[in-house]
Amino acid sequence: MPRSSPFSVRSNGITYGYASYDAMVEGLHELDAKYQGRAMPEAAREHWNALNTLIEEQRVRNDRLQQLDRAGNGEARAATESGASFHTPPRTGSPDPRQQMRDTGLRAIERMGSYLSSAAGDRLTDLVERDRSGRDAVYLAAVSSPAYERAFARRLMNPDTAAFEMGAEEHDAVRAALHAEQERALTIASGNFPLPATIDPSILLTSNGELNPIREISNVTSIATSEWHGISSAGMNASFAPEGTEVGDNTPTLVHPVIKAEKAHSYCEFSIEAGMDWLSLRSELEALIADARDQLECEKFLFGDGTDEPEGIISGLAASSFVTGSGTATFAIGDLYRVQEQLPPRFSPRAHWLTSLPIANQTLQFTGPGSTQVEAWSDDRRRLLNKPWHEASMMDRTVTTGSEIALYGDFRAGFKIVDRIGLSVELVPHVLGPNRRPLGVRGLYAFWRVGAGVIADAAIRALRVK
Numbered sequence: 001m002p003r004s005s006p007f008s009v010r011s012n013g014i015t016y017g018y019a020s021y022d023a024m025v026e027g028l029h030e031l032d033a034k035y036q037g038r039a040m041p042e043a044a045r046e047h048w049n050a051l052n053t054l055i056e057e058q059r060v061r062n063d064r065l066q067q068l069d070r071a072g073n074g075e076a077r078a079a080t081e082s083g084a085s086f087h088t089p090p091r092t093g094s095p096d097p098r099q100q101m102r103d104t105g106l107r108a109i110e111r112m113g114s115y116l117s118s119a120a121g122d123r124l125t126d127l128v129e130r131d132r133s134g135r136d137a138v139y140l141a142a143v144s145s146p147a148y149e150r151a152f153a154r155r156l157m158n159p160d161t162a163a164f165e166m167g168a169e170e171h172d173a174v175r176a177a178l179h180a181e182q183e184r185a186l187t188i189a190s191g192n193f194p195l196p197a198t199i200d201p202s203i204l205l206t207s208n209g210e211l212n213p214i215r216e217i218s219n220v221t222s223i224a225t226s227e228w229h230g231i232s233s234a235g236m237n238a239s240f241a242p243e244g245t246e247v248g249d250n251t252p253t254l255v256h257p258v259i260k261a262e263k264a265h266s267y268c269e270f271s272i273e274a275g276m277d278w279l280s281l282r283s284e285l286e287a288l289i290a291d292a293r294d295q296l297e298c299e300k301f302l303f304g305d306g307t308d309e310p311e312g313i314i315s316g317l318a319a320s321s322f323v324t325g326s327g328t329a330t331f332a333i334g335d336l337y338r339v340q341e342q343l344p345p346r347f348s349p350r351a352h353w354l355t356s357l358p359i360a361n362q363t364l365q366f367t368g369p370g371s372t373q374v375e376a377w378s379d380d381r382r383r384l385l386n387k388p389w390h391e392a393s394m395m396d397r398t399v400t401t402g403s404e405i406a407l408y409g410d411f412r413a414g415f416k417i418v419d420r421i422g423l424s425v426e427l428v429p430h431v432l433g434p435n436r437r438p439l440g441v442r443g444l445y446a447f448w449r450v451g452a453g454v455i456a457d458a459a460i461r462a463l464r465v466k
Contacts, residue, residue, distance in 0.1 A: 007058070009050040016047065021062075024055050039157075039276060049167055052146050063107065098134040105137020108144045112197055120204055127222040127421060136224045136421055139180040143422070144197040147173035152196050153278040156442070159429040181424065184224070195423045195446070199286040201293055202423050202448055212294040213390035214301040214313070217352050219455075220417045228259045228418040230455060261420040261449035262309050266292040269431055269443045289423070289446055299394045301417070301452055310452035313415055314404050318457040322404075325466045331359070331399045333366040333373055339408050339463045340385055347410035347459045353389040354407040358397040360389065399465055406463040414459030420449035 007018040018024045031040070031048050040048060105128040109121055116124070128137045142148060151170035154162040166174070174193075181194050197203045202222075221228065236252045268288055274281055297310075304312040323342055325335045343351060355363075363384065367373045376385055383389060387408070396403035428443030454460070 007054060009047065009054055016051075021055070021058055024051055024058075027051055028055070039278065049147075049150070049169065053169055056146075098132065101134025101137045102128055102131070103137075104141045105131075105134070108137070108141035108197075112144050112203075115198060116204065123220075123222055124203065124421075127224065131224040133224060135180065135183045136222075139177075139184060139194070139422060140197065140203070142173070142177040142180040143194050143200065143203075145173045145176070148177050149196040149198060152193060153282075155193060155427060156275050156281065156444075157278060159427055159442070181422065184422070192424050192426045195289075195425055199282055199289070200423045201286070201290040202419055202421050202450075204286075212298045212301075213354065213392060214411070214415070215297060215417060217388075217390065218301075218411045218415045218417050218452075219413070220419065222419045222421050223261065224420075226261050226420065226449070228261075228416070228451065230257050230259070230416065231255075255455075257416070257453060257455045259311075259416055259418045259451040259453045261418055261451040263447055263449055264293070264296060264309075265445065265447035266296075267443060267445050268292075269441050272440050272442060275442055285444070292446075293448070297450065298392070301415075302392065302394050304452065306453065310417075310450060311454065312452070313407060313411075313454060313460060314462060316454035317460060317462055321457045321460055322462050322464045324464050328466050329399065329401045331362060331405065331465060333363065333376060335463055336363065336376070336385060336406065339406060339461050340387075343409055343461050344458055347413055350410045350412060351387050351408060352411060353384045353387055354392040354395065355389070355405060356393060356395040356397045357391050359395070359399075359405045360384070360391065362399070401465055403465045404462050405465060407460060408463075409460030411460065414454060414456040416453055416455045418451040423448040 007020075007024055009016050009018075016027070018027060028048065028051055031044060031051075035041075035044060106125065109116070109124050109128065113121065124140065128140065131137060147169045151162070151166050151174045154165050154170070158165060163171075177194050181192075194200075237250045239248060239250070241247065266289065268285075270281065270284075274284075300310045300312055302312045302314050304310040305315055323335075323339045326332060326338070340351075360381075363376060367376050377383065377389075378386075381389070392407070395407070396405050399405060424447055426445045428445065430438045431441040431443050433439045
């Protein structure tokens with residue numbers, strides 16, 4: 001190694017030199033590409049860990065220098081604007097620990113930029129900036145740490161020996177993640193681990209919009225507590241009047257909805273052999289957990305009763321929001337027009353349709369060949385009566401008396417979904433068979449929190465068959 005290399009790491013008796021920060025990052029990519037789809041041998045793993053430690057140390061140093069530069073520029077500018085040319089002494093006093101926590105969380109979101117969508121990044125940034133306690137920011141920083149993901153992988157691959165295989169950095173990362181979870185006031189039993197950010201659907205916002213469209217079109221927010229407290233109304237009216245005329249009382253009727261983030265859970269199993277290949281298992285776990293979450297939410301966001309589960313749209317709407325079809329146990333194109341016309345005009349610009357696929361197919365027959373009706377669907381079948389349409393597979397699929405076959409409205413104004421960031425898992429090291437002997441299979445018990453509820457009945461209409 002040339003002595004001029006400013007960065008070096010030593011692994012398995014070999015010293016590796018790197019000319020720059022970017023060269024170190026490139027070195028990580030090369031290691032990952034070399035062993036993609038396979039577990040790294042011990043020497044490569046030692047190299048990987050040492051390189052990650054050096055990169056993180058350099059990043060912290062750079063962040064600190066930039067912070068000092070910004071502070072120095074601000075003080076110099078303030079001194080110049082005041083007309084003083086002498087040195088302005090630095091501020092005294094301790095920094096705000098909560099602001100430091102928020103800064104840590106914002107840096108973590110930047111670090112996750114390679115696998116976060118822009119929507120997920122914006123929502124996490126909003127969560128961190130709104131969180132006065134700073135605890136969710138610390139949690140995001142802990143579970144997004146590369147060292148924590150490595151420790152989590154070791155735990156899945158070798159649960160009995162993982163504690164002996166972890167390095168000091170990984171042990172520290174696990175302690176930080178568990179402490180951050182405990183600080184968020186969740187009950188953490190022995191053996192529970194937060195899911196790494198790279199596979200946590202509550203952080204990545206991985207949701208199948210075709211399977212679970214309600215999450216896509218509704219008002220979704222993340223919270224740092226177990227409950228969301230809001231203020232909602234049908235809107236405030238305004239009017240014109242002659243000069244000197246007393247204004248009318250246009251105060252809207254305010255309601256104060258409270259939505260609790262309820263516990264949801266799931267369970268899956270994987271072979272010991274599959275657990276030895278973390279890269280493949282990680283992508284499988286991400287897909288399985290996200291799919292299970294979508295399946296459950298799609299049903300509960302429609303029909304949940306609000307007791308130990310989210311309140312669904314159909315379950316939560318007031319009786320005044322239901323429109324009854326014109327004929328007994330029948331469905332006609334006029335029913336759709338009537339639903340659309342009964343939605344208050346202020347909610348029409350952002351309105352969407354929700355139906356199951358069989359009901360959508362039935363509406364196509366209303367305006368088929370030879371029909372005198374105006375075409376109800378766009379050519380690409382994405383818009384119904386000139387409004388966006390989404391398939392809700394859990395909605396009623398047949399036309400029978402009492403079935404609710406269509407929803408229409410401004411769901412962002414009328415329906416609230418509340419996520420508590422973070423999904424935790426507990427590993428079952430050995431799953432036993434009927435004879436109480438090991439199957440060579442491990443189990444993974446996952447749990448998270450989510451709530452939902454109708455916050456403005458006027459914004460949504462539901463079609464019920466007569």
